[in-house]
Amino acid sequence: MTNQVLEPDILIVGSGIAGAALACAIRGRGYNVVLVERSVQPPDTARGDHLQPYSVALLENWGVLEDFLAAGAERRLGTIYLSEEQEIILSAPLERLEIPHPYYLYLNHDVIGSVLLKKAGDDKNFTLLRPATASGFSFDNERMRSVNVSLPDDTVVEVRAHLVVGADGRNSRVCHAAGIPARTHKYPRPLVAMFGPHPLPDPRNEVLSFLGNDKITVCIPRIGGIAKIGFTLDPSEIPFWRNSTVEQRREAVAQRVPCLAGYESELAGFFPVIQVTTTAYTHGNVVLLGDAAHAMHPARGQGMNVALRGIERLIDCLPSPRMIADPVQLHAALQRYDAMQKQANTRLLEDNHARARENVGALRAYLGKVAGDQRLTARYVRETTGYSPEPERNLV
Numbered sequence: 360m361t362n363q364v365l366e367p368d369i370l371i372v373g374s375g376i377a378g379a380a381l382a383c384a385i386r387g388r389g390y391n392v393v394l395v396e397r398s399v400q401p402p403d404t405a406r407g408d409h410l411q412p413y414s415v416a417l418l419e420n421w422g423v424l425e426d427f428l429a430a431g432a433e434r435r436l437g438t439i440y441l442s443e444e445q446e447i448i449l450s451a452p453l454e455r456l457e458i459p460h461p462y463y464l465y466l467n468h469d470v471i472g473s474v475l476l477k478k479a480g481d482d483k484n485f486t487l488l489r490p491a492t493a494s495g496f497s498f499d500n501e502r503m504r505s506v507n508v509s510l511p512d513d514t515v516v517e518v519r520a521h522l523v524v525g526a527d528g529r530n531s532r533v534c535h536a537a538g539i540p541a542r543t544h545k546y547p548r549p550l551v552a553m554f555g556p557h558p559l560p561d562p563r564n565e566v567l568s569f570l571g572n573d574k575i576t577v578c579i580p581r582i583g584g585i586a587k588i589g590f591t592l593d594p595s596e597i598p599f600w601r602n603s604t605v606e607q608r609r610e611a612v613a614q615r616v617p618c619l620a621g622y623e624s625e626l627a628g629f630f631p632v633i634q635v636t637t638t639a640y641t642h643g644n645v646v647l648l649g650d651a652a653h654a655m656h657p658a659r660g661q662g663m664n665v666a667l668r669g670i671e672r673l674i675d676c677l678p679s680p681r682m683i684a685d686p687v688q689l690h691a692a693l694q695r696y697d698a699m700q701k702q703a704n705t706r707l708l709e710d711n712h713a714r715a716r717e718n719v720g721a722l723r724a725y726l727g728k729v730a731g732d733q734r735l736t737a738r739y740v741r742e743t744t745g746y747s748p749e750p751e752r753n754l755v
């Protein structure tokens with residue numbers, strides 16, 4: 360039974376980082392926004408927690424950087440690739456770059472979500488429905504005319520929005536309902552992550568990526584002196600890790616990388632890794648954001664960062680609040696957005712996929728080559744920032 364009808368300018372489905380960041384970034388611009396999120400739980404804390412320098416500049420532009428710092432975000436100054444015997448293969452420090460924020464910012468994933476969402480609430484034209492599930496979609500001449508949103512008391516809110524944003528993750532119902540073809544690739548090796556006090560001195564808060572002969576182990580700083588250690592594994596190894604004691608994990612981690620001996624961890628979780636690529640980012644008055652449009656292997660820590668850059672482009676393309684009801688203007692805006700996204704992301708997604716499937720020996724050889732050539736090192740470091748190597752492509 361439909362009890363209520365809402366007619367916002369923009370309906371956002373999903374309040375992961377992509378949905379919450381769009382609501383935050385667009386606040387105060389005069390749009391009426393409804394955000395629906397089906398879960399009452401915060402997002403999984405072990406997911407994306409490192410924001411590239413370009414993303415930090417976006418947070419500043421969106422007036423939320425101070426809120427991140429107040430919530431405890433810390434700065435990371437680079438990445439070091441090492442052998443398991445701690446010989447440096449490549450060091451990629453950021454602070455010499457001439458960019459406004461030559462550092463990564465990191466904060467636990469769930470806190471990133473809550474800071475963005477809280478800021479979105481500053482706008483009196485913002486409505487959050489939670490828990491609320493977008494469960495029915497109806498179309499009219501290729502336009503998503505309305506979305507039925509189910510509430511826990513079995514009432515249904517009908518939302519008729521000019522623009523519908525699918526920020527509902529890698530199994531996006533919005534994508535499916537809009538008929539946007541999506542290709543999925545399941546990587547054979549899931550990811551395991553654990554948390555514990557940092558086992559090594561790390562005064563610059565760097566990511567330490569240990570490359571063995573056939574395996575990679577990554578030690579990633581988290582706020583408050585904690586380190587997340589993660590690696591991919593064969594699915595047959597999951598029962599061992601799932602049932603392991605602190606002592607068993609300590610030994611198993613030390614066996615992988617001897618200098619990480621002494622790491623006392625709790626298990627953070629197992630993550631099946633799936634790539635989703637869609638043939639288009641928009642259809643009619645629907646636009647896809649974040650993992651709904653481009654879920655990728657977390658090997659290079661880019662998913663959330665790519666989502667934030669998409670939000671910047673989308674806001675840049677959108678018609679003004681006065682004109683968003685005009686289907687012709689909206690269509691033209693979304694076509695522009697689609698073209699910009701494809702230009703920015705197609706190669707990035709291919710590279711990310713290639714890196715995820717690459718064998719460790721090839722990666723070592725490549726990083727060694729980069730380390731031996733100053734020009735290649737400079738380019739590599741710049742690519743880790745989220746800024747385009749061609750500065751005119753950046754909007755910030």
Ligand SMILES: Cc1cc2nc3c(=O)[nH]c(=O)nc-3n(C[C@H](O)[C@H](O)[C@H](O)COP(=O)(O)OP(=O)(O)OC[C@H]3O[C@@H](n4cnc5c(N)ncnc54)[C@H](O)[C@@H]3O)c2cc1C
Nearest residue numbers: 373375376377397407493527528649650660661662663664
């Ligand atoms: C272990 C790990 C580490 C990572 N590290 C990094 C990193 O360091 N840097 C980085 O940039 N990225 C990283 N990523 C990737 C990053 O976490 C994701 O790309 C990003 O969080 C995706 O956000 P999203 O909002 O698009 O999707 P999601 O987080 O999946 O959010 C989708 C939301 O939609 C809601 N929803 C779904 N369907 C409905 C519906 N019908 N109605 C209402 N709500 C609905 C869901 O409940 C969910 O809250 C990592 C990922 C993993 C797994």
